[in-house]
Amino acid sequence: MDEIRLELRREDSFGHGDAGVSRPHSENGFGDSLSLLQSEKAVQEILQQTPVHGSDDHLIEFSEALRTVAKALRRAAEGKAAAQAEAAEWKRRFELERARNLRLENKEQSFKENNSVSEGGRLENSTSQPVLLNQEREHSNRACLEHGICSHEVLQDAKDVDSNMVNNKIMKKASFKLSWRCKGENSDQHKHDIVYFERGNITTAERSSKQISLKWESPPQTVVILTKPNSNSVQILCAQMVRWLREQKKLNIYVEPRVRAELLTESSYFSFVQTWKDEKEILLLHTKVDLVVTLGGDGTVLWVCAFKLTEPVFEMTLDNSEHYKDYLDSVLRGPISITLRNRLQCHVIRDAAKNEIEIEDPILVLNEVTIDRGISSYLTNLECYCDNSFVTCVQGDGLILSTTSGSTAYSLAAGGSMVHPQVPGILFTPICPHSLSFRPLILPEHVTLRVQIPFNSRSPAWASFDGKDRKQLAPGDALVCSMAPWPVPTACQVDSTDDFFRSIHDGLHWNLRKTQSSFDVPLDV
Numbered sequence: 155m156d157e158i159r160l161e162l163r164r165e166d167s168f169g170h171g172d173a174g175v176s177r178p179h180s181e182n183g184f185g186d187s188l189s190l191l192q193s194e195k196a197v198q199e200i201l202q203q204t205p206v207h208g209s210d211d212h213l214i215e216f217s218e219a220l221r222t223v224a225k226a227l228r229r230a231a232e233g234k235a236a237a238q239a240e241a242a243e244w245k246r247r248f249e250l251e252r253a254r255n256l257r258l259e260n261k262e263q264s265f266k267e268n269n270s271v272s273e274g275g276r277l278e279n280s281t282s283q284p285v286l287l288n289q290e291r292e293h294s295n296r297a298c299l300e301h302g303i304c305s306h307e308v309l310q311d312a313k314d315v316d317s318n319m320v321n322n323k324i325m326k327k328a329s330f331k332l333s334w335r336c337k338g339e340n341s342d343q344h345k346h347d348i349v350y351f352e353r354g355n356i357t358t359a360e361r362s363s364k365q366i367s368l369k370w371e372s373p374p375q376t377v378v379i380l381t382k383p384n385s386n387s388v389q390i391l392c393a394q395m396v397r398w399l400r401e402q403k404k405l406n407i408y409v410e411p412r413v414r415a416e417l418l419t420e421s422s423y424f425s426f427v428q429t430w431k432d433e434k435e436i437l438l439l440h441t442k443v444d445l446v447v448t449l450g451g452d453g454t455v456l457w458v459c460a461f462k463l464t465e466p467v468f469e470m471t472l473d474n475s476e477h478y479k480d481y482l483d484s485v486l487r488g489p490i491s492i493t494l495r496n497r498l499q500c501h502v503i504r505d506a507a508k509n510e511i512e513i514e515d516p517i518l519v520l521n522e523v524t525i526d527r528g529i530s531s532y533l534t535n536l537e538c539y540c541d542n543s544f545v546t547c548v549q550g551d552g553l554i555l556s557t558t559s560g561s562t563a564y565s566l567a568a569g570g571s572m573v574h575p576q577v578p579g580i581l582f583t584p585i586c587p588h589s590l591s592f593r594p595l596i597l598p599e600h601v602t603l604r605v606q607i608p609f610n611s612r613s614p615a616w617a618s619f620d621g622k623d624r625k626q627l628a629p630g631d632a633l634v635c636s637m638a639p640w641p642v643p644t645a646c647q648v649d650s651t652d653d654f655f656r657s658i659h660d661g662l663h664w665n666l667r668k669t670q671s672s673f674d675v676p677l678d679v
Protein backbone atom coordinates (compact mmCIF):
# COMPACT_ATOMS: atom_id res chain seq x y z
CA MET A 155 0.00 0.00 0.00
CA ASP A 156 2.88 2.41 0.76
CA GLU A 157 4.34 1.59 -2.64
CA ILE A 158 1.03 2.41 -4.35
CA ARG A 159 0.64 5.74 -2.51
CA LEU A 160 4.21 6.68 -3.41
CA GLU A 161 3.57 5.87 -7.06
CA LEU A 162 0.40 7.98 -7.08
CA ARG A 163 2.23 10.95 -5.51
CA ARG A 164 4.97 10.63 -8.11
CA GLU A 165 2.40 10.54 -10.91
CA ASP A 166 0.49 13.46 -9.41
CA SER A 167 3.60 15.60 -9.41
CA PHE A 168 4.26 14.54 -13.01
CA GLY A 169 0.70 15.27 -14.13
CA HIS A 170 0.51 18.75 -12.64
CA GLY A 171 4.15 19.72 -13.07
CA ASP A 172 6.82 20.60 -10.47
CA ALA A 173 6.46 23.79 -8.53
CA GLY A 174 9.55 25.26 -10.10
CA VAL A 175 8.87 24.14 -13.67
CA SER A 176 6.19 25.82 -15.80
CA ARG A 177 4.57 23.69 -18.54
CA PRO A 178 3.32 25.32 -21.72
CA HIS A 179 -0.40 24.85 -22.47
CA SER A 180 -1.93 24.95 -25.89
CA GLU A 181 -4.40 27.67 -26.82
CA ASN A 182 -7.36 25.32 -26.89
CA GLY A 183 -6.46 23.59 -23.64
CA PHE A 184 -5.10 20.29 -25.01
CA GLY A 185 -2.55 20.24 -22.20
CA ASP A 186 -5.29 19.47 -19.69
CA SER A 187 -6.49 16.56 -21.79
CA LEU A 188 -2.91 15.28 -22.00
CA SER A 189 -2.62 15.37 -18.20
CA LEU A 190 -5.83 13.37 -17.91
CA LEU A 191 -4.49 10.76 -20.31
CA GLN A 192 -1.20 10.59 -18.40
CA SER A 193 -3.10 10.12 -15.13
CA GLU A 194 -5.00 7.23 -16.68
CA LYS A 195 -1.70 5.72 -17.90
CA ALA A 196 -0.26 5.99 -14.39
CA VAL A 197 -3.23 4.15 -12.95
CA GLN A 198 -2.81 1.37 -15.53
CA GLU A 199 0.90 1.03 -14.62
CA ILE A 200 0.02 0.75 -10.94
CA LEU A 201 -2.50 -1.99 -11.73
CA GLN A 202 0.15 -3.90 -13.70
CA GLN A 203 2.90 -3.48 -11.09
CA THR A 204 0.78 -4.33 -8.03
CA PRO A 205 0.44 -8.08 -7.48
CA VAL A 206 -3.07 -9.02 -6.52
CA HIS A 207 -3.59 -12.21 -4.55
CA GLY A 208 -6.91 -13.95 -4.48
CA SER A 209 -6.87 -14.16 -0.70
CA ASP A 210 -6.55 -10.42 -0.15
CA ASP A 211 -10.07 -8.99 -0.59
CA HIS A 212 -9.00 -5.41 0.17
CA LEU A 213 -6.48 -5.34 -2.66
CA ILE A 214 -9.09 -6.74 -5.06
CA GLU A 215 -11.55 -4.02 -4.15
CA PHE A 216 -8.84 -1.36 -4.44
CA SER A 217 -7.83 -2.60 -7.89
CA GLU A 218 -11.44 -2.48 -9.07
CA ALA A 219 -11.73 1.07 -7.78
CA LEU A 220 -8.57 2.03 -9.67
CA ARG A 221 -9.99 0.56 -12.88
CA THR A 222 -13.15 2.61 -12.39
CA VAL A 223 -11.07 5.74 -11.89
CA ALA A 224 -9.13 4.94 -15.06
CA LYS A 225 -12.35 4.62 -17.09
CA ALA A 226 -13.68 7.90 -15.69
CA LEU A 227 -10.42 9.69 -16.52
CA ARG A 228 -10.49 8.31 -20.06
CA ARG A 229 -14.10 9.44 -20.62
CA ALA A 230 -13.39 12.87 -19.19
CA ALA A 231 -10.37 13.26 -21.47
CA GLU A 232 -12.33 12.18 -24.55
CA GLY A 233 -15.25 14.50 -23.72
CA LYS A 234 -13.00 17.47 -23.07
CA ALA A 235 -11.06 16.90 -26.27
CA ALA A 236 -14.29 16.69 -28.28
CA ALA A 237 -15.64 19.89 -26.70
CA GLN A 238 -12.39 21.74 -27.39
CA ALA A 239 -12.37 20.55 -31.00
CA GLU A 240 -15.96 21.68 -31.45
CA ALA A 241 -15.16 25.08 -29.94
CA ALA A 242 -12.22 25.46 -32.29
CA GLU A 243 -14.42 24.57 -35.27
CA TRP A 244 -17.07 27.13 -34.27
CA LYS A 245 -14.36 29.75 -33.82
CA ARG A 246 -13.06 29.00 -37.32
CA ARG A 247 -16.58 29.30 -38.79
CA PHE A 248 -17.12 32.58 -36.97
CA GLU A 249 -13.93 34.03 -38.39
CA LEU A 250 -14.89 32.93 -41.90
CA GLU A 251 -18.38 34.40 -41.55
CA ARG A 252 -17.03 37.69 -40.25
CA ALA A 253 -14.56 37.91 -43.12
CA ARG A 254 -17.30 37.18 -45.64
CA ASN A 255 -19.54 39.86 -44.12
CA LEU A 256 -16.71 42.39 -44.33
CA ARG A 257 -16.22 41.56 -48.00
CA LEU A 258 -19.95 41.98 -48.65
CA GLU A 259 -19.99 45.34 -46.86
CA ASN A 260 -17.04 46.53 -48.91
CA LYS A 261 -18.76 45.46 -52.12
CA GLU A 262 -21.96 47.19 -51.07
CA GLN A 263 -20.07 50.38 -50.25
CA SER A 264 -18.27 50.34 -53.60
CA PHE A 265 -21.61 49.78 -55.37
CA LYS A 266 -23.11 52.82 -53.66
CA GLU A 267 -20.14 54.94 -54.69
CA ASN A 268 -20.36 53.77 -58.31
CA ASN A 269 -24.11 54.33 -58.26
CA SER A 270 -23.69 57.96 -57.11
CA VAL A 271 -21.05 58.60 -59.79
CA SER A 272 -23.28 57.23 -62.55
CA GLU A 273 -26.26 59.46 -61.66
CA GLY A 274 -25.12 62.13 -64.14
CA GLY A 275 -24.91 59.56 -66.91
CA ARG A 276 -28.51 58.48 -66.29
CA LEU A 277 -29.79 62.03 -66.67
CA GLU A 278 -27.93 62.51 -69.95
CA ASN A 279 -28.88 59.19 -71.52
CA SER A 280 -32.42 58.13 -70.60
CA THR A 281 -32.71 55.48 -73.34
CA SER A 282 -30.38 52.98 -71.65
CA GLN A 283 -31.86 49.61 -70.62
CA PRO A 284 -31.75 48.41 -66.98
CA VAL A 285 -30.03 45.09 -66.24
CA LEU A 286 -29.17 43.26 -63.02
CA LEU A 287 -25.98 44.32 -61.28
CA ASN A 288 -23.73 41.29 -60.78
CA GLN A 289 -21.83 42.45 -57.71
CA GLU A 290 -25.11 42.91 -55.83
CA ARG A 291 -26.11 39.30 -56.44
CA GLU A 292 -24.47 37.94 -53.29
CA HIS A 293 -26.07 40.70 -51.21
CA SER A 294 -29.50 39.86 -52.65
CA ASN A 295 -29.05 36.15 -51.91
CA ARG A 296 -28.02 36.95 -48.34
CA ALA A 297 -31.14 39.09 -47.84
CA CYS A 298 -33.31 36.30 -49.22
CA LEU A 299 -31.80 33.82 -46.76
CA GLU A 300 -32.44 36.19 -43.85
CA HIS A 301 -36.02 37.20 -44.71
CA GLY A 302 -37.28 34.04 -46.43
CA ILE A 303 -38.93 35.41 -49.58
CA CYS A 304 -37.15 37.86 -51.88
CA SER A 305 -38.32 39.19 -55.21
CA HIS A 306 -36.55 42.53 -55.67
CA GLU A 307 -33.97 43.30 -58.36
CA VAL A 308 -31.23 45.96 -58.33
CA LEU A 309 -30.81 47.67 -61.72
CA GLN A 310 -28.09 49.72 -63.32
CA ASP A 311 -27.46 51.28 -66.74
CA ALA A 312 -26.28 48.92 -69.45
CA LYS A 313 -23.26 51.00 -70.28
CA ASP A 314 -21.83 50.53 -66.76
CA VAL A 315 -21.68 46.71 -66.93
CA ASP A 316 -20.45 44.23 -69.47
CA SER A 317 -22.49 41.63 -71.35
CA ASN A 318 -21.40 38.76 -69.09
CA MET A 319 -23.40 40.28 -66.21
CA VAL A 320 -26.60 40.12 -68.23
CA ASN A 321 -26.38 36.34 -68.47
CA ASN A 322 -26.20 36.09 -64.68
CA LYS A 323 -29.61 37.74 -64.13
CA ILE A 324 -31.63 36.22 -61.26
CA MET A 325 -34.81 34.64 -62.49
CA LYS A 326 -38.07 35.99 -61.06
CA LYS A 327 -39.71 33.77 -58.41
CA ALA A 328 -42.86 31.96 -59.41
CA SER A 329 -46.06 33.33 -57.93
CA PHE A 330 -48.55 31.05 -56.22
CA LYS A 331 -52.02 31.08 -54.71
CA LEU A 332 -53.30 29.27 -51.62
CA SER A 333 -56.88 28.17 -51.11
CA TRP A 334 -58.89 26.07 -48.67
CA ARG A 335 -58.49 22.35 -49.10
CA CYS A 336 -61.97 20.91 -49.68
CA LYS A 337 -63.04 17.37 -48.91
CA GLY A 338 -64.67 16.43 -52.18
CA GLU A 339 -66.64 18.42 -54.70
CA ASN A 340 -69.85 18.43 -52.62
CA SER A 341 -68.20 19.62 -49.43
CA ASP A 342 -69.70 22.50 -47.48
CA GLN A 343 -66.26 23.77 -46.47
CA HIS A 344 -65.01 27.12 -47.73
CA LYS A 345 -63.95 26.90 -51.37
CA HIS A 346 -62.95 30.50 -52.13
CA ASP A 347 -59.33 31.58 -52.47
CA ILE A 348 -58.07 33.17 -49.29
CA VAL A 349 -54.33 33.68 -49.69
CA TYR A 350 -52.32 35.33 -52.43
CA PHE A 351 -48.62 35.69 -53.15
CA GLU A 352 -47.57 39.03 -54.53
CA ARG A 353 -44.23 40.85 -54.51
CA GLY A 354 -42.62 38.36 -52.20
CA ASN A 355 -45.30 38.49 -49.49
CA ILE A 356 -48.06 36.13 -48.39
CA THR A 357 -51.26 38.07 -47.82
CA THR A 358 -54.72 36.79 -46.90
CA ALA A 359 -57.71 37.94 -48.86
CA GLU A 360 -60.21 37.25 -46.07
CA ARG A 361 -59.88 36.62 -42.35
CA SER A 362 -62.59 35.33 -40.06
CA SER A 363 -61.51 37.69 -37.30
CA LYS A 364 -62.36 40.82 -39.29
CA GLN A 365 -65.04 43.09 -37.92
CA ILE A 366 -68.01 42.83 -40.29
CA SER A 367 -70.28 45.79 -40.95
CA LEU A 368 -73.83 45.52 -42.28
CA LYS A 369 -75.29 48.31 -44.38
CA TRP A 370 -78.89 48.11 -45.53
CA GLU A 371 -79.16 48.54 -49.31
CA SER A 372 -82.90 48.88 -48.86
CA PRO A 373 -84.71 49.63 -45.59
CA PRO A 374 -85.95 46.58 -43.64
CA GLN A 375 -89.64 45.84 -43.97
CA THR A 376 -90.38 42.88 -41.68
CA VAL A 377 -89.30 42.05 -38.14
CA VAL A 378 -89.96 38.93 -36.07
CA ILE A 379 -90.01 39.26 -32.27
CA LEU A 380 -89.34 36.16 -30.15
CA THR A 381 -89.88 36.35 -26.39
CA LYS A 382 -89.14 34.44 -23.24
CA PRO A 383 -92.30 32.67 -22.03
CA ASN A 384 -93.93 33.08 -18.62
CA SER A 385 -92.44 36.50 -17.94
CA ASN A 386 -94.69 39.50 -17.24
CA SER A 387 -91.91 42.03 -17.70
CA VAL A 388 -91.04 40.58 -21.12
CA GLN A 389 -94.73 40.61 -22.12
CA ILE A 390 -95.03 44.31 -21.24
CA LEU A 391 -91.83 45.17 -23.12
CA CYS A 392 -93.00 43.22 -26.16
CA ALA A 393 -96.29 45.17 -26.34
CA GLN A 394 -94.46 48.50 -26.12
CA MET A 395 -91.95 47.48 -28.80
CA VAL A 396 -94.62 46.21 -31.21
CA ARG A 397 -96.56 49.44 -30.90
CA TRP A 398 -93.44 51.59 -31.46
CA LEU A 399 -92.20 49.59 -34.46
CA ARG A 400 -95.62 49.79 -36.09
CA GLU A 401 -96.33 53.46 -35.46
CA GLN A 402 -92.85 54.94 -35.84
CA LYS A 403 -91.12 52.59 -38.30
CA LYS A 404 -94.12 51.25 -40.28
CA LEU A 405 -92.81 47.68 -40.14
CA ASN A 406 -94.54 44.32 -40.61
CA ILE A 407 -94.26 42.32 -37.40
CA TYR A 408 -94.28 38.56 -36.80
CA VAL A 409 -94.58 37.00 -33.35
CA GLU A 410 -95.15 33.51 -32.00
CA PRO A 411 -98.75 32.22 -31.85
CA ARG A 412 -98.62 32.34 -28.07
CA VAL A 413 -97.47 35.97 -28.06
CA ARG A 414 -100.11 37.02 -30.60
CA ALA A 415 -102.83 35.52 -28.40
CA GLU A 416 -101.48 37.43 -25.40
CA LEU A 417 -101.42 40.71 -27.34
CA LEU A 418 -104.99 40.26 -28.63
CA THR A 419 -106.14 39.50 -25.10
CA GLU A 420 -104.67 42.82 -24.00
CA SER A 421 -106.13 44.86 -26.88
CA SER A 422 -107.63 44.41 -30.33
CA TYR A 423 -105.21 47.07 -31.57
CA PHE A 424 -102.64 44.33 -32.17
CA SER A 425 -104.68 42.61 -34.85
CA PHE A 426 -102.08 43.61 -37.47
CA VAL A 427 -99.50 41.32 -35.86
CA GLN A 428 -98.82 38.21 -37.96
CA THR A 429 -97.79 34.69 -36.93
CA TRP A 430 -97.31 31.19 -38.32
CA LYS A 431 -99.39 28.03 -38.14
CA ASP A 432 -97.03 25.06 -38.38
CA GLU A 433 -93.37 24.09 -38.60
CA LYS A 434 -93.44 24.29 -42.40
CA GLU A 435 -94.16 28.01 -42.20
CA ILE A 436 -91.42 28.40 -39.59
CA LEU A 437 -88.86 26.99 -42.02
CA LEU A 438 -89.96 29.56 -44.60
CA LEU A 439 -89.72 32.55 -42.25
CA HIS A 440 -86.20 33.43 -43.40
CA THR A 441 -87.62 34.26 -46.85
CA LYS A 442 -89.84 36.98 -45.38
CA VAL A 443 -88.07 38.38 -42.33
CA ASP A 444 -85.30 41.02 -42.41
CA LEU A 445 -84.46 41.19 -38.70
CA VAL A 446 -84.98 39.00 -35.63
CA VAL A 447 -85.37 40.60 -32.18
CA THR A 448 -85.18 38.38 -29.10
CA LEU A 449 -86.53 39.44 -25.72
CA GLY A 450 -85.13 37.29 -22.93
CA GLY A 451 -81.87 35.54 -22.17
CA ASP A 452 -79.50 33.17 -23.87
CA GLY A 453 -82.13 30.42 -24.00
CA THR A 454 -84.27 32.51 -26.35
CA VAL A 455 -81.29 33.09 -28.64
CA LEU A 456 -80.49 29.36 -28.65
CA TRP A 457 -84.04 28.58 -29.72
CA VAL A 458 -83.77 31.04 -32.60
CA CYS A 459 -80.43 29.62 -33.72
CA ALA A 460 -81.92 26.18 -34.33
CA PHE A 461 -82.98 27.44 -37.79
CA LYS A 462 -80.91 28.27 -40.87
CA LEU A 463 -81.01 32.03 -40.46
CA THR A 464 -79.70 34.57 -42.94
CA GLU A 465 -81.06 37.69 -41.24
CA PRO A 466 -79.27 39.38 -38.32
CA VAL A 467 -80.39 38.62 -34.77
CA PHE A 468 -80.62 41.46 -32.26
CA GLU A 469 -80.69 40.34 -28.61
CA MET A 470 -82.55 42.55 -26.16
CA THR A 471 -82.29 41.72 -22.45
CA LEU A 472 -84.15 43.30 -19.56
CA ASP A 473 -80.95 45.05 -18.48
CA ASN A 474 -80.94 47.26 -21.57
CA SER A 475 -84.71 47.39 -22.24
CA GLU A 476 -84.94 51.05 -21.25
CA HIS A 477 -82.92 52.05 -24.31
CA TYR A 478 -84.56 49.72 -26.80
CA LYS A 479 -85.74 52.61 -29.00
CA ASP A 480 -82.23 53.97 -29.46
CA TYR A 481 -80.78 50.49 -30.09
CA LEU A 482 -83.43 49.48 -32.60
CA ASP A 483 -83.28 52.84 -34.35
CA SER A 484 -79.51 52.47 -34.89
CA VAL A 485 -79.98 48.89 -36.13
CA LEU A 486 -82.74 49.79 -38.58
CA ARG A 487 -80.87 52.86 -39.82
CA GLY A 488 -77.47 51.14 -40.17
CA PRO A 489 -74.68 50.52 -40.73
CA ILE A 490 -74.18 48.16 -37.78
CA SER A 491 -71.42 45.86 -36.64
CA ILE A 492 -72.16 42.16 -37.09
CA THR A 493 -70.65 39.13 -35.37
CA LEU A 494 -70.88 35.90 -37.34
CA ARG A 495 -71.28 33.27 -34.63
CA ASN A 496 -70.31 29.84 -35.92
CA ARG A 497 -72.49 26.83 -35.21
CA LEU A 498 -71.74 23.11 -35.03
CA GLN A 499 -73.52 20.68 -37.32
CA CYS A 500 -73.98 17.34 -35.58
CA HIS A 501 -74.95 13.96 -37.04
CA VAL A 502 -75.88 10.94 -34.93
CA ILE A 503 -74.88 7.77 -36.80
CA ARG A 504 -76.44 4.60 -35.46
CA ASP A 505 -74.60 1.31 -35.63
CA ALA A 506 -77.87 -0.34 -36.65
CA ALA A 507 -78.23 1.98 -39.67
CA LYS A 508 -77.80 0.02 -42.91
CA ASN A 509 -77.47 2.96 -45.31
CA GLU A 510 -77.29 6.75 -45.39
CA ILE A 511 -81.08 7.07 -45.66
CA GLU A 512 -81.48 5.82 -42.10
CA ILE A 513 -79.06 8.43 -40.71
CA GLU A 514 -80.84 11.01 -38.55
CA ASP A 515 -81.22 14.63 -39.64
CA PRO A 516 -78.39 17.01 -38.71
CA ILE A 517 -78.71 19.14 -35.58
CA LEU A 518 -77.38 22.71 -35.34
CA VAL A 519 -75.97 23.97 -32.05
CA LEU A 520 -74.76 27.46 -31.18
CA ASN A 521 -73.09 26.75 -27.83
CA GLU A 522 -72.10 23.13 -27.37
CA VAL A 523 -72.89 19.46 -27.77
CA THR A 524 -72.33 17.41 -24.62
CA ILE A 525 -71.71 13.66 -24.39
CA ASP A 526 -72.03 12.43 -20.80
CA ARG A 527 -72.68 9.23 -18.85
CA GLY A 528 -76.27 10.13 -17.91
CA ILE A 529 -77.63 8.21 -14.96
CA SER A 530 -74.95 5.51 -15.19
CA SER A 531 -72.45 5.22 -12.35
CA TYR A 532 -69.68 4.06 -14.71
CA LEU A 533 -67.17 6.33 -16.38
CA THR A 534 -67.80 7.18 -20.00
CA ASN A 535 -65.52 5.55 -22.53
CA LEU A 536 -65.43 7.71 -25.68
CA GLU A 537 -63.11 7.18 -28.64
CA CYS A 538 -62.35 10.52 -30.29
CA TYR A 539 -61.14 11.01 -33.86
CA CYS A 540 -60.14 14.18 -35.70
CA ASP A 541 -60.31 13.89 -39.51
CA ASN A 542 -60.20 10.08 -39.13
CA SER A 543 -57.03 10.29 -36.99
CA PHE A 544 -57.30 8.87 -33.49
CA VAL A 545 -56.97 11.59 -30.83
CA THR A 546 -57.65 10.04 -27.44
CA CYS A 547 -60.02 7.94 -25.38
CA VAL A 548 -62.04 10.01 -22.92
CA GLN A 549 -62.58 8.36 -19.57
CA GLY A 550 -64.49 10.56 -17.17
CA ASP A 551 -67.91 12.14 -16.81
CA GLY A 552 -68.08 13.17 -20.45
CA LEU A 553 -66.92 15.50 -23.20
CA ILE A 554 -67.96 18.96 -24.45
CA LEU A 555 -67.54 20.05 -28.07
CA SER A 556 -68.15 23.78 -28.03
CA THR A 557 -68.09 26.76 -30.36
CA THR A 558 -66.23 29.89 -29.39
CA SER A 559 -69.60 31.54 -28.69
CA GLY A 560 -70.28 28.76 -26.17
CA SER A 561 -66.84 29.08 -24.56
CA THR A 562 -68.38 31.16 -21.74
CA ALA A 563 -71.09 28.56 -21.02
CA TYR A 564 -70.77 24.88 -20.00
CA SER A 565 -67.23 24.59 -21.39
CA LEU A 566 -66.03 27.38 -19.08
CA ALA A 567 -67.55 25.63 -16.06
CA ALA A 568 -65.68 22.44 -17.03
CA GLY A 569 -62.33 24.23 -17.15
CA GLY A 570 -62.23 25.42 -20.75
CA SER A 571 -60.90 28.78 -21.85
CA MET A 572 -62.90 31.89 -22.71
CA VAL A 573 -62.49 32.59 -26.43
CA HIS A 574 -63.57 35.61 -28.46
CA PRO A 575 -66.59 34.63 -30.60
CA GLN A 576 -64.86 35.71 -33.82
CA VAL A 577 -61.96 33.33 -33.29
CA PRO A 578 -62.67 30.36 -35.58
CA GLY A 579 -62.32 27.08 -33.73
CA ILE A 580 -63.88 24.14 -31.90
CA LEU A 581 -63.29 23.70 -28.17
CA PHE A 582 -62.51 20.15 -26.99
CA THR A 583 -63.20 20.15 -23.23
CA PRO A 584 -63.35 17.01 -21.05
CA ILE A 585 -65.76 16.83 -18.10
CA CYS A 586 -64.03 15.65 -14.90
CA PRO A 587 -61.50 13.42 -16.73
CA HIS A 588 -59.95 10.50 -14.90
CA SER A 589 -56.49 11.92 -15.66
CA LEU A 590 -54.73 15.01 -14.35
CA SER A 591 -52.89 15.52 -17.67
CA PHE A 592 -56.07 15.72 -19.76
CA ARG A 593 -56.23 19.43 -20.60
CA PRO A 594 -58.76 21.18 -22.87
CA LEU A 595 -57.91 21.85 -26.52
CA ILE A 596 -58.91 24.40 -29.17
CA LEU A 597 -59.03 22.85 -32.64
CA PRO A 598 -59.23 24.64 -36.01
CA GLU A 599 -62.62 25.21 -37.54
CA HIS A 600 -62.11 23.05 -40.63
CA VAL A 601 -61.72 19.71 -38.83
CA THR A 602 -64.37 17.02 -38.48
CA LEU A 603 -64.65 15.36 -35.07
CA ARG A 604 -66.10 11.91 -34.48
CA VAL A 605 -66.93 10.58 -31.02
CA GLN A 606 -67.51 6.82 -31.02
CA ILE A 607 -68.99 4.65 -28.29
CA PRO A 608 -66.83 1.49 -28.29
CA PHE A 609 -68.50 -1.90 -28.28
CA ASN A 610 -66.83 -2.83 -24.98
CA SER A 611 -68.33 0.19 -23.20
CA ARG A 612 -69.97 -0.67 -19.90
CA SER A 613 -72.96 1.59 -20.48
CA PRO A 614 -74.44 3.85 -23.17
CA ALA A 615 -73.74 7.56 -23.34
CA TRP A 616 -76.11 10.49 -23.74
CA ALA A 617 -75.77 13.47 -26.06
CA SER A 618 -77.51 16.81 -25.58
CA PHE A 619 -77.48 19.71 -28.03
CA ASP A 620 -77.50 23.17 -26.46
CA GLY A 621 -79.03 21.55 -23.37
CA LYS A 622 -81.98 19.92 -25.13
CA ASP A 623 -82.92 17.17 -27.63
CA ARG A 624 -81.21 14.54 -25.49
CA LYS A 625 -80.33 11.35 -27.39
CA GLN A 626 -78.96 8.02 -26.23
CA LEU A 627 -75.77 6.70 -27.86
CA ALA A 628 -75.51 2.91 -27.65
CA PRO A 629 -72.24 0.98 -28.11
CA GLY A 630 -71.26 1.25 -31.76
CA ASP A 631 -73.05 4.59 -32.29
CA ALA A 632 -71.10 7.70 -33.23
CA LEU A 633 -71.55 11.45 -33.14
CA VAL A 634 -69.95 13.44 -35.98
CA CYS A 635 -69.46 17.20 -35.55
CA SER A 636 -68.13 19.84 -37.92
CA MET A 637 -68.49 23.57 -38.38
CA ALA A 638 -71.82 24.42 -39.99
CA PRO A 639 -71.79 26.58 -43.13
CA TRP A 640 -74.58 28.80 -41.69
CA PRO A 641 -73.27 31.18 -39.01
CA VAL A 642 -75.70 33.22 -36.96
CA PRO A 643 -75.32 36.95 -37.71
CA THR A 644 -75.84 38.82 -34.44
CA ALA A 645 -76.09 42.61 -34.32
CA CYS A 646 -73.63 44.31 -31.97
CA GLN A 647 -74.49 47.26 -29.77
CA VAL A 648 -70.98 48.68 -30.32
CA ASP A 649 -68.72 46.06 -31.93
CA SER A 650 -67.90 42.41 -31.30
CA THR A 651 -64.89 43.05 -29.06
CA ASP A 652 -66.62 45.70 -26.93
CA ASP A 653 -69.71 43.52 -26.55
CA PHE A 654 -67.58 40.49 -25.61
CA PHE A 655 -65.69 42.25 -22.82
CA ARG A 656 -68.84 43.93 -21.53
CA SER A 657 -70.60 40.56 -21.36
CA ILE A 658 -67.82 38.82 -19.40
CA HIS A 659 -67.53 41.81 -17.07
CA ASP A 660 -71.24 42.23 -16.44
CA GLY A 661 -72.41 38.62 -16.75
CA LEU A 662 -69.46 36.67 -15.33
CA HIS A 663 -67.86 39.41 -13.17
CA TRP A 664 -64.55 38.50 -14.77
CA ASN A 665 -61.55 39.43 -12.59
CA LEU A 666 -63.77 41.37 -10.22
CA ARG A 667 -62.11 41.85 -6.84
CA LYS A 668 -61.75 44.43 -4.14
CA THR A 669 -58.99 46.91 -4.92
CA GLN A 670 -56.13 46.77 -2.48
CA SER A 671 -56.02 49.81 -0.23
CA SER A 672 -52.91 51.95 -0.45
CA PHE A 673 -52.81 52.15 3.36
CA ASP A 674 -52.19 48.39 3.57
CA VAL A 675 -48.94 48.66 1.61
CA PRO A 676 -45.86 49.11 3.84
CA LEU A 677 -44.01 52.35 3.19
CA ASP A 678 -40.39 52.20 2.09
CA VAL A 679 -38.11 53.61 4.76
